[in-house]
Amino acid sequence: MRLHKKGLSTLTKLVREEPALWMGHPLKRKEDRRLLTGLGKFVDDIKLPGMAYAAILRSPYAHARILGIDVSKAERLEGVVCTLVGEEVAKLTDPFLQISSPPANKLKDYCLAVGKVHFAGEPVAAVVAETRSTAEDALELIDAEYEAVDHVLDAKEALKPGAPVIHEEVGSNVVFRGKWDYGDINAAMKQADKVVKKTLHFHRFSSTPIENNAVLAQYDKATGFLNVYSNNQMPMFCIPWVSFALKFPSNRIRMVTGDVGGGFGTKIISYPYIVLISLLAMRSGRPVKWIETRTEHLSAANHGNERMFEVEIPVKNDGTILGLKVKAWDDCGAYTRYEPAGATIWAQVTPGCYRFKNFQMEFLQVMTSKCPVGPNRGYSRMQHLWMIERSVDIVARELGLDPTEVRLKNFIRPEEMPYVTPSGGVYDGGNYPESLSRVLKLIDYWRWRKEQVEERKKGRLIGIGISTILDSGTNNFGQVKITNPENPFSGNSEGARISIDGLGGIQVALGTSPQGQGHETFASQVVADEFGVSPDQVTVLMGFDSAVNPYSHQSGAYASRCAVMGTGALLGAAKKVKEKAAKIAAHVLKADPESIEFKEGHAVDRDSGRKIPLWQIGNIAWVNNVLLPEGMEPGLVAIHFWRPDFGLPDEKWRLNQTLTYSYQSHAAVIEMDPETGKFKILKYAIVDDCGKQINPMIVEGQVHGAAAHGIGAAMYENFEYDEDGQLKSSTLVDYLVPTALEVPDLVTESMETPSLFAPKGIKGVGEGGGTPISAIANAVEDALTPYGVEISDSHQNPQRIYELIVKKRKKM
Amino acid sequence: MHFDGTFSIRAPRKDVFDVLIDPKQISRCMPDLQKLDVKSKEEFTAVVRAGVSFIKGDFTLNFRLVESEPPTHAKLVARGSGIGSAVDLETTIDLSDSGDGGTLMKWQAEAKVGGRIASVGQRLLSSQAQKIITQLFECLRDKFGTGS
CATH class of the missing domain: 3.30.365.10 (Aldehyde oxidase/xanthine dehydrogenase, molybdopterin binding domain)
Incomplete structure (x- = not known):
C-alpha cells in the first residue's frame, strides 16, 4: 500500500500493483438476491406509525398568474389532514439557492409556485390525507384560479425583445452567456479547403427510472430531527438547498436512502419535493409520504437539456x-x-x-x-x-x-x-x-x-x-466556477469507513448512495482484496444514512464517479485499518509491522511465516485490549475521505x-x-x-x-x-x-x-x-x-x- | 384549437338570438349537465361531466356573455377546471338573415385545454372537443326543429 502514500492524488502515472484476486472477477451482485426476491427496501416499503399521504395539485397552464387558490372545500373533506399553498410556502421558506451569476441568480424558486406558474405541471398546492386516494380526491376540490399569460417554448424565441419573461425578477430569460475560445479559429477558417456548416438540434428526453421520485419526511418533535427518507441520488449535496430553504439546521437533518430503482441523474434535483414534504410533515405533525406518479415524473421531474x-x-x-x-x-x-x-x-x-x-x-x-x-x-x-x-x-x-x-x-x-x-x-x-x-x-x-x-x-x-x-x-x-466564480464548490470527495469488529467481521460503509449500480458488490471486491478475504466476508451497508454512513457533501451517485471515488476512499480506509492491524499482529507475533501481509483472513509475517487470524486482531483491538501495544488506542475502524487532485x-x-x-x-x-x-x-x-x-x-x-x-x-x-x-x-x-x-x-x-x-x-x-x-x-x-x-x-x-x-x- | 361552422335555421333571427343568450336553453345542450347556477343574465356556472377516454370527471365552467348585439352577434367566454385540467373557451356567434325568413348562424369557437386532459389525452383531444362543441351547436339548431 506504499503506492497510495505517493500519490493517488497527483497526476503522475501509477505503477500497477500485483494482480488482485477479486478485482476483475465477474462476481454476481450481492444486491440481486433481495431485489429479485421482492425483498428490496424502497421508500414506498417504509411505513411509519401515524403516516399520512400527500398529493400535489399541478398547474394546467404553461404560464399564468395565480389569481387565487381556495382550499376550503378540500380541507372539509373527511380524511384530509392539512393543505399547503404557494403563498404560505413563501412565508415559511426561503427561495432555493441559485448557482447562476447575477442577474439569473435572482430567480425565486420555491417548492410550490408563488404568484405565477411557469410550466404545465408545476406544483401549486398540496394536500395531506389519511390515505393517498383521499389526498388525490381532495385535489379536485381545490379551486385554483389562473389568468393565462403568454408563454414561450423555444430558446431562440425566448431571447427576442418582447418575448414573455418567465421570471420577471431575472429581467430576461437568459441564464448564462459565455464564450470559449482556444487556438485561432479564424486562422483555421482561412487555412481550410472547405468550411462545412450545419444547424443541428438535440431533442428533449429523460431517463425513465423504474421507481419514480419518492419522499417520506418525519419531523421528530422530541429530538428536533427532520428525518427524510428519499431516493435522492445526492442526498448530502442537496443539504444546503434543503437546510437554507427550510431555515432548519443542517446538523438535525437526517437523510436516508435505501434501494433505489434507478436515478440516471433525474433524482438529483428532487430537493423541492424534499422541502415540500418536510413542510407538510411539520405542519401536520405526522410522517408524510409522497410517491410520484409516472405522469408527474414525465411532465415535471426533469428533462434532459x-x-x-x-x-x-x-x-x-x-x-x-x-x-x-x-x-x-x-x-x-x-x-x-x-x-x-x-x-x-x-x-x-x-x-x-x-x-x-x-x-x-x-x-x-x-x-x-x-x-x-x-x-x-x-x-x-x-x-x-x-x-x-x-x-x-x-x-x-x-x-x-x-x-x-x-x-x-x-x-x-x-x-x-x-x-x-x-x-x-x-x-x-x-x-x-x-x-x-x-x-x-x-x-x-x-x-x-x-x-x-x-x-x-x-x-x-x-x-x-x-x-x-x-x-x-x-x-x-x-x-461551476466558470458560470459563477462565487460558487463555493470545487474538486470532488467521497468517504468510506471500514471496521473489523471484535469477532473479525469486516463492515464497510460508503457515502455513495447507490441507485442500483451494485456498490455493495464492487466495494466488497475491493475490500476483500485488501484484507485477503472473500467478498462474502465483507458486509457493505445497503443504501445511505447520514447518521450512519460517512459522507462528504459531494457524496452521491452521479457523474460515473462511484467506482473511482468509492475505491479511492475504500483504499484509504483500508490502509489505515491495515496499518493498525499490522502493528497489533506484529506486536503479537513479535515481528516487524512492515513485514505483515494480509492473506486468507490472516495477518502473516512475511519473514517467519507465522500468522494470526483477523478475528484475533479484532478481539485484541476491542475487547482484549490489555494485549494491545503500549499506548495504542483501542478499536479497529477507520474513515477515509479521498479526493482527486483537481484545480x-x-x-x-x-x-x-x-x-x-x-x-x-x-x-x-x-x-x-x-x-x-x-x-x-x-x-x-x-x-x-x-x-x-x-x-x-x-x-x-x-x-x-x-x-x-x-x-x-x-x-x-x-x-x-x-x-x-x-x-x-x-x-x-x-x-x-x-x-x-x-x-x-x-x-x-x-x-x-x-x-x-x-x-x-x-x-x-x-x-x-x-x-x-x-x-x-x-x-x-x-x-x-x-x-x-x-x-x-x-x-x-x-x-x-x-x-x-x-x-x-x-x-x- | 379552433372550430367553426355555419348552418341555417328556419326561425327568425330574434328568436334564435334569444335562445342563444338564455343560459337555461344553452345549458340544456351541454353534454351531461350536472348542475346549473344562473347568476345573472350575463353570467352562469355549469357543471358538466366530460373527458377523454378513461379520464372523465366533472368540469366547473363559468360562462360570461361578454358581447351582445341583439339580434346579430354574441360572444360567450367560459373558463373552467376539473380533473387536474383547465379549459378556456371563447365562442362567437353571428346571425344573419338567410333570405327565406330563416337565419344563417355562423359560429366559431376557440378552445384551450391544459393539464391532465391535454397532456394524457392529447391524441384524442381535438376530435373529442370537436365532437362536444359540434353537438352543442347542432343541439341548438335542432331546438328549432329543422335546419341543414
Missing part, C-alpha cells in the same frame, strides 16, 4: 479537421435547479476524441415555459458529443470520404496520452483508433459497405453508422473537469423503409474501455443499459409540447421507452486501458455518453444517401424522416 447548434467546421480535403466553431442555445426549461452547470459541463469533452486545437464556442442558456431540465445520463456532454459525431459524418459526406477514415485521421493518438485538450481536460489514457478498428471488425463493417451497394440496386436501403464517444467520469465541481479554472476557463475519460465505439447497421420512414436495427456492436474493471459483469450491464437508453432516445423517447405548452407525451403510452423487444442484440467487447490517474487504473462507467444517438443518426443519414436526406435532429422520428424523404423526392 435541449440544445440547438450552429456549427462551422474548417476542413482540409484529405479530411483533416482544423477546428470547430459553434454557437449553442441550451433550453433549460422554467427553472435552474442544477443549471447553469450544464452550460459548462460539456467542456469536459471539448474536442471529443479529436486532435483539433482551434475551438470556439458561444454558449447561451435560456429559460422557456417547459419542464425544468436536470442532470440526465451523459448530462450536457451527450449533447455536445452528439454534435461532434454528427459533424464528423457530415464532413465525411461533404468530402466524399468514408466516416471511419475521417475519424482515424483526426483521432488523438494513444502515444499522445495523457492528452491535454484545448479547454484543459487531461485525458487519462485510451486508444481510440484501436477501439474503432475493433468495433468495425465486430460489426463486419466492410462487408456491410459492399452489401449496402448491392442492396441499393435492389431498392433496399441499408445504413451504417458509427460513433466514438467519451464517457467522462468523476467531475470536478470547480467547473480551478484559469482565466480562459481551462480546467480538467473530470478525472477519468472512458470511451466507447458503437456501430449500427439499419434497414430503412423509405415508404414509411421507419427503420430497424439489423446489427449493433459496442467496444467499451473503462480502464481496469472491478466487476466485468457490472460493467457489461452498464454498457447494455446505456446503449438501451441511447437507442430509446434516438428512436422512441421524445418530449414534445403542443403550441399551448402542454406536454404531448406524459404517459408511457406516448413517451415510448424501449423494452427488451425493441433493444437489439448487442455484440460487445471490452478494452482495458488503465487510467493514468485513478486508483487501480479504473475509470467511471455507466453513462455511456449517449453514443447510440449519434451512431443511429449517422446510420439513418447513411441509409438515405440515395435521397440526399440530411439528418439534423437527434430524434429519428419515422414521420419526420418520411417528410424529409418526400421533400427530396419532390426535388428529384
Whole structure:
C-alpha cells in the first residue's frame, strides 16, 4: 500500500500493483438476491406509525398568474389532514439557492409556485390525507384560479425583445452567456479547403427510472430531527438547498436512502419535493409520504437539456479537421435547479476524441415555459458529443470520404496520452483508433459497405453508422466556477469507513448512495482484496444514512464517479485499518509491522511465516485490549475521505473537469423503409474501455443499459409540447421507452486501458455518453444517401424522416 | 384549437338570438349537465361531466356573455377546471338573415385545454372537443326543429 502514500492524488502515472484476486472477477451482485426476491427496501416499503399521504395539485397552464387558490372545500373533506399553498410556502421558506451569476441568480424558486406558474405541471398546492386516494380526491376540490399569460417554448424565441419573461425578477430569460475560445479559429477558417456548416438540434428526453421520485419526511418533535427518507441520488449535496430553504439546521437533518430503482441523474434535483414534504410533515405533525406518479415524473421531474447548434467546421480535403466553431442555445426549461452547470459541463469533452486545437464556442442558456431540465445520463456532454459525431459524418459526406477514415485521421493518438485538450481536460489514457478498428471488425463493417451497394440496386436501403464517444467520469465541481466564480464548490470527495469488529467481521460503509449500480458488490471486491478475504466476508451497508454512513457533501451517485471515488476512499480506509492491524499482529507475533501481509483472513509475517487470524486482531483491538501495544488506542475502524487532485479554472476557463475519460465505439447497421420512414436495427456492436474493471459483469450491464437508453432516445423517447405548452407525451403510452423487444442484440467487447490517474487504473462507467444517438443518426443519414436526406435532429422520428424523404423526392 | 361552422335555421333571427343568450336553453345542450347556477343574465356556472377516454370527471365552467348585439352577434367566454385540467373557451356567434325568413348562424369557437386532459389525452383531444362543441351547436339548431 506504499503506492497510495505517493500519490493517488497527483497526476503522475501509477505503477500497477500485483494482480488482485477479486478485482476483475465477474462476481454476481450481492444486491440481486433481495431485489429479485421482492425483498428490496424502497421508500414506498417504509411505513411509519401515524403516516399520512400527500398529493400535489399541478398547474394546467404553461404560464399564468395565480389569481387565487381556495382550499376550503378540500380541507372539509373527511380524511384530509392539512393543505399547503404557494403563498404560505413563501412565508415559511426561503427561495432555493441559485448557482447562476447575477442577474439569473435572482430567480425565486420555491417548492410550490408563488404568484405565477411557469410550466404545465408545476406544483401549486398540496394536500395531506389519511390515505393517498383521499389526498388525490381532495385535489379536485381545490379551486385554483389562473389568468393565462403568454408563454414561450423555444430558446431562440425566448431571447427576442418582447418575448414573455418567465421570471420577471431575472429581467430576461437568459441564464448564462459565455464564450470559449482556444487556438485561432479564424486562422483555421482561412487555412481550410472547405468550411462545412450545419444547424443541428438535440431533442428533449429523460431517463425513465423504474421507481419514480419518492419522499417520506418525519419531523421528530422530541429530538428536533427532520428525518427524510428519499431516493435522492445526492442526498448530502442537496443539504444546503434543503437546510437554507427550510431555515432548519443542517446538523438535525437526517437523510436516508435505501434501494433505489434507478436515478440516471433525474433524482438529483428532487430537493423541492424534499422541502415540500418536510413542510407538510411539520405542519401536520405526522410522517408524510409522497410517491410520484409516472405522469408527474414525465411532465415535471426533469428533462434532459435541449440544445440547438450552429456549427462551422474548417476542413482540409484529405479530411483533416482544423477546428470547430459553434454557437449553442441550451433550453433549460422554467427553472435552474442544477443549471447553469450544464452550460459548462460539456467542456469536459471539448474536442471529443479529436486532435483539433482551434475551438470556439458561444454558449447561451435560456429559460422557456417547459419542464425544468436536470442532470440526465451523459448530462450536457451527450449533447455536445452528439454534435461532434454528427459533424464528423457530415464532413465525411461533404468530402466524399468514408466516416471511419475521417475519424482515424483526426483521432488523438494513444502515444499522445495523457492528452491535454484545448479547454484543459487531461485525458487519462485510451486508444481510440484501436477501439474503432475493433468495433468495425465486430460489426463486419466492410462487408456491410459492399452489401449496402448491392442492396441499393435492389431498392433496399441499408445504413451504417458509427460513433466514438467519451464517457467522462468523476467531475470536478470547480467547473461551476466558470458560470459563477462565487460558487463555493470545487474538486470532488467521497468517504468510506471500514471496521473489523471484535469477532473479525469486516463492515464497510460508503457515502455513495447507490441507485442500483451494485456498490455493495464492487466495494466488497475491493475490500476483500485488501484484507485477503472473500467478498462474502465483507458486509457493505445497503443504501445511505447520514447518521450512519460517512459522507462528504459531494457524496452521491452521479457523474460515473462511484467506482473511482468509492475505491479511492475504500483504499484509504483500508490502509489505515491495515496499518493498525499490522502493528497489533506484529506486536503479537513479535515481528516487524512492515513485514505483515494480509492473506486468507490472516495477518502473516512475511519473514517467519507465522500468522494470526483477523478475528484475533479484532478481539485484541476491542475487547482484549490489555494485549494491545503500549499506548495504542483501542478499536479497529477507520474513515477515509479521498479526493482527486483537481484545480480551478484559469482565466480562459481551462480546467480538467473530470478525472477519468472512458470511451466507447458503437456501430449500427439499419434497414430503412423509405415508404414509411421507419427503420430497424439489423446489427449493433459496442467496444467499451473503462480502464481496469472491478466487476466485468457490472460493467457489461452498464454498457447494455446505456446503449438501451441511447437507442430509446434516438428512436422512441421524445418530449414534445403542443403550441399551448402542454406536454404531448406524459404517459408511457406516448413517451415510448424501449423494452427488451425493441433493444437489439448487442455484440460487445471490452478494452482495458488503465487510467493514468485513478486508483487501480479504473475509470467511471455507466453513462455511456449517449453514443447510440449519434451512431443511429449517422446510420439513418447513411441509409438515405440515395435521397440526399440530411439528418439534423437527434430524434429519428419515422414521420419526420418520411417528410424529409418526400421533400427530396419532390426535388428529384 | 379552433372550430367553426355555419348552418341555417328556419326561425327568425330574434328568436334564435334569444335562445342563444338564455343560459337555461344553452345549458340544456351541454353534454351531461350536472348542475346549473344562473347568476345573472350575463353570467352562469355549469357543471358538466366530460373527458377523454378513461379520464372523465366533472368540469366547473363559468360562462360570461361578454358581447351582445341583439339580434346579430354574441360572444360567450367560459373558463373552467376539473380533473387536474383547465379549459378556456371563447365562442362567437353571428346571425344573419338567410333570405327565406330563416337565419344563417355562423359560429366559431376557440378552445384551450391544459393539464391532465391535454397532456394524457392529447391524441384524442381535438376530435373529442370537436365532437362536444359540434353537438352543442347542432343541439341548438335542432331546438328549432329543422335546419341543414
